[in-house]
Amino acid sequence: MPGVVIVGASAAGLSAAEALREAGCDRPITLIGAEPHLPYDRPPLSKQVLLGQWDADRTVLRTCDQLAGLDLRLSTEAVALDPDSREITLVDGEHIGYEHLIIATGAQPRRLPGDGQEGVHYLRTLDDALALRDRLTAESRLVAIGAGFVGSEIAAAARAIGAHVTLIGQGPAPMSEVLGPVLGGLMARTHADHGVTLLMRAEVAALLPEGTRVGGVVLTDGRTVPADLVVVGIGSVPSSGWLTGSGLPVDSGVLCDRYGSAGPGVSAAGDVAAWYQPVLGSQVRIEHRTSATQQARCVAHNLLGGRTEPGIPYFWTDQYGLRLQVWGYPTGDAAFAVVEGDLEDRRFLAVYGRAGRVIGVAGMGLPRQFREARALIGTPMLTKKG
Known part of the structure; x- marks a missing residue:
């Protein structure tokens, strides 16, 4: 019997499944995750995990026993959607019908051209964090490309370890695109106080190879910054490519109304979703952990006949x-x-x-x-x- 299919075993996907069960939904629930890991928390990746304060198991949100009531499919990706027949196609060719689909596939890092050298890292997944942690030492010369939240938190964690850190950003100050020039300036002074070299209003031209490894970062003004580790944090793109050809409204994310609906029988939540925000009068993709959970719980409630909107977004950053x-x-x-x-x-x-x-x-x-x-x-x- 078709039930609820949730694509994305993220915090949003897990929250939607749990909210449905808490509300008494007795339909079959299938939770599909591309990664091999049980649903885990992402905010600690750039902080506690990178610093070695947490091991991988501590990030896990639920154990296998706690997920026993779900049809959990890990290491599995959805590759196509047919909303007319209410069916998704998995990477192995299996077709799964649904009564209601919840899209929670999150986002993926925006890639930097020429990033195939050893020593170039992104930080989106648990495996990303563990790989970077294994290579980060007090002797490392780390360059963080992108002075948003991820780049700034990585810079702070790397300095706590003792690494030599350069933070490169196109804006006037770290996180200034969101925080503005005043708070961005405060964060710039905080980084500088802790020994980070800041290169603001700078643009990367290329990564400089040293054999098979990265050896530095070349800026458009000709400067070269030596590096044996580079972390790229230049934003993200919604993981919505598998929806191409489905007819679902996708622009800067899956376009949803204020209740999370993207069309008949389809909802979206978390980093992949662009919900209509009445305060702003537009559809916005909000990439924060608490918003993902709020949206997911609203989607679950609304799927069962409610008309709930998420609360005011909340987010935080921990540095120094x-x-x-x-x-x-x-x-x-x-x-x-x-x-x-x-x-x-x-x-x-x-x-x-x-x-x-x-x-x-x-x-x-x-x-x-x-x-x-x-x-x-x-x-x-x-x-x-x-």
Whole structure:
């Protein structure tokens, strides 16, 4: 009997399956994962796993016994979808029918041309993190290409190990595309204080080989940065190629309404999904762990007849013992104001605004105030303390 098929054994896919069971859904549930591993948590990969504080088993979200009620298919990929017949095709040629399909295939790293040399790494999967950890030492000369969240966290972890680290970014400061120039500048000073060499407003021209290994990074202005390890973190693309020809709306992700529906019998959640966000008036792909879980639980509830929307997005980054937390939808070009505390003390609460309304809140070192500041989203923008 066709039931619910979930493609993607990620945090989103797992959360959807568990939410369905918690709500009393007794239909068969098939959970399909491309990796050989049980569903695991990704945020620790660039922090606890890379630092050697956690082993691989600690990232696992559920044991085999806890997943016993699911038809779990690991090391398996979906390669095609026919929404008219409500059927997916697996890489081995098997066809699986569904009553409802949940797409949770996540995203994959954007590749850098000429990345086939030994010593060039990406960090998306558990195997990626373990491979990088095995090679990262205090003697390493590591270059992180891309100063977003992944590149910045890897730089911080590598410095904690003692490696020589260069962080390269096209923007004016680390994470400035999301955090803006003020908080980006604060993070730049934090990296510099911990010995990271920052090369901002820089663009990579090529990777310099040294035999079969990478030996450096060449910038478009002619500079060469020596390296024996390179980590590329220049963004991601949704893992939606298998949907080509299906007729499903796919642009910068699987396009969904505010409830996660992508069409009759099809929903999407997590990094692969671009949900309509009423606050922004557009469909946006939000690549954060908590949003993946929220969306997945909403999809499960709505599949059973509900009309639930996910809550306000929340994400965080841990670097150098500091935790920066964010509510909402900040962007680098939004208005910005500190409303409590002081940036240089690393204890502050700040708001982002657009069209006179708060669209995001950021905080560090003030956990109670940050929790309460969630209520500011959508209220009139404050322009100064007080």
